[in-house]
Amino acid sequence: MKSENNTPIKKDPWEDLKTFTNARIALGSTGNAIPLDEVLQFRFAHAKAKDAIESxxxxxxxxxxxxxxxxxxxxxxxxxxxxxxxxxxxxxxxxxxxxxxxxxxxxxxxxxxxxxxxxxxxxxxxxxxxxxxxxxxxxxxxxxxxxxxxxxxxxxxxxxxxxxxxxxxxxxxxxxxxxxxxxxxxxxxxxxxxxxxxxxxxxxxxxxxxxxxxxxxxxxxxxxxxxxxxxxxxxxxxxxxxxxxxxxxxx
The missing domain is CATH 3.40.50.11240 (Ethanolamine ammonia-lyase light chain (EutC))
Structure with missing residues (x-):
C-alpha cells in the first residue's frame, strides 16, 4: 500500500488488534508521518465530536x-x-x-x-x-x-x-x-x-x-x-x- 505521495505505508505490528477496538491504534506510518487517510479520519472524528457538543x-x-x-x-x-x-x-x-x-x-x-x-x-x-x-x-x-x-x-x-x-x-x-x-x-x-x-x-x-x-x-x-x-x-x-x-x- 502507498500514500498519496507514493511513499510506501508501513503497517503497524499491532494492526490485528484493530478488529477488537474502535480506539485509534495501529495507524501505520509513511516516512516519519501518519498516513494521510488516517489524518483525514482524525479530523472527521474531531469534527463529529465538536458537532455533538453543539447538538x-x-x-x-x-x-x-x-x-x-x-x-x-x-x-x-x-x-x-x-x-x-x-x-x-x-x-x-x-x-x-x-x-x-x-x-x-x-x-x-x-x-x-x-x-x-x-x-x-x-x-x-x-x-x-x-x-x-x-x-x-x-x-x-x-x-x-x-x-x-x-x-x-x-x-x-x-x-x-x-x-x-x-x-x-x-x-x-x-x-x-x-x-x-x-x-x-x-x-x-x-x-x-x-x-x-x-x-x-x-x-x-x-x-x-x-x-x-x-x-x-x-x-x-x-x-x-x-x-x-x-x-x-x-x-x-x-x-x-x-x-x-x-x-x-x-x-
Whole structure:
C-alpha cells in the first residue's frame, strides 16, 4: 500500500488488534508521518465530536413520546444561558433556573422514580439512545409512580434539585457523555437514591458507553433495572452497591 505521495505505508505490528477496538491504534506510518487517510479520519472524528457538543435535545419528540406512554413530563433548564457558558461554568449546569424551579415546586407531586433526559455534552447521544433504553425498561416497572423531566444545559448533579422538588425516592438521568474520537454519540445513565443537594459522585451509580458500538439498549436497561431494585431494597446508591453478576444475569 502507498500514500498519496507514493511513499510506501508501513503497517503497524499491532494492526490485528484493530478488529477488537474502535480506539485509534495501529495507524501505520509513511516516512516519519501518519498516513494521510488516517489524518483525514482524525479530523472527521474531531469534527463529529465538536458537532455533538453543539447538538440539541429533541424536546418535542421526547415530550410526545412520553405523553403517549401516559406519564407526566416537565421541561426545565439549568442556570446556563448558552453552550459557551455551559462549557465554562459547570457549576451553573448543576442548578435549576428560577422558572424551572418554580414550575417543579408547583407540581405538588411525589414520585418513586423520576427519569431525567438531559443533553449534557452530546444531545445526539440521548436523542438516539434514551427512548430505546426506556422502552426496554418501563414494562418491568409496574407499581412504581413515575415522572419524566426533559433538562437542557444540564450537568449530572442537576438531577438532585429535580429529585428534591418532585419528592422522588430515586432519580435516573440519561445524559450525553463527553464525545470521544471514536464515540461521539455515547450516552451515560446516572442513578441516585434519596437525592440531596451537595451529593458527591460516590453516592451515584453510573452506566456508561451506551451507543451503537458499546452497550445496547437491552443491556443498558437490564443494568438500570438491577440498580433500581438494589437501591430500593437497600435504600442506598453509589459505591455501597456491589454488583452481583449472577443476580444481574438473572434479571
Amino acid at each position: 440539541e435535545l429533541d424536546i418535542v419528540d421526547f415530550k410526545m413520546e412520553i405523553e403517549s406512554w401516559g406519564f407526566p413530563v416537565w421541561e426545565v433548564q439549568s442556570r446556563v444561558n448558552g453552550r459557551n457558558e455551559y462549557l465554562q461554568r459547570p457549576d451553573l449546569g448543576r442548578k435549576l433556573n428560577e422558572i424551572s424551579e418554580k414550575e417543579l415546586q408547583e407540581s405538588q407531586q411525589e414520585f418513586d422514580l423520576v427519569f431525567v433526559i438531559a443533553d449534557g455534552l452530546s444531545a445526539n447521544a440521548v436523542n438516539q439512545n434514551a427512548i430505546p433504553v426506556l422502552k426496554e425498561l418501563l414494562p418491568k416497572l409496574e407499581g412504581y409512580k413515575i415522572g419524566f423531566v426533559l433538562a437542557k444545559m444540564a450537568r449530572v448533579a442537576l438531577s438532585d434539585p429535580i429529585g428534591i422538588l418532585l419528592k422522588a425516592k430515586f432519580v435516573s438521568m440519561c445524559i450525553g457523555e463527553r464525545p470521544g474520537l471514536s464515540s461521539p454519540e455515547s450516552m451515560g445513565i446516572y442513578t441516585t437514591y434519596a437525592p440531596q443537594l451537595g451529593l458527591t459522585d460516590e453516592r451515584r451509580n453510573c452506566i456508561s458507553n451506551i451507543h451503537s458500538n458499546g452497550l445496547n439498549s437491552k443491556e443498558g436497561a437490564s443494568l438500570l433495572f438491577y440498580l433500581i431494585r438494589q437501591s430500593f431494597a437497600k435504600k442506598i446508591s453509589g459505591v455501597a452497591i456491589k454488583i452481583n453478576l449472577k443476580e444481574l444475569l438473572e434479571d
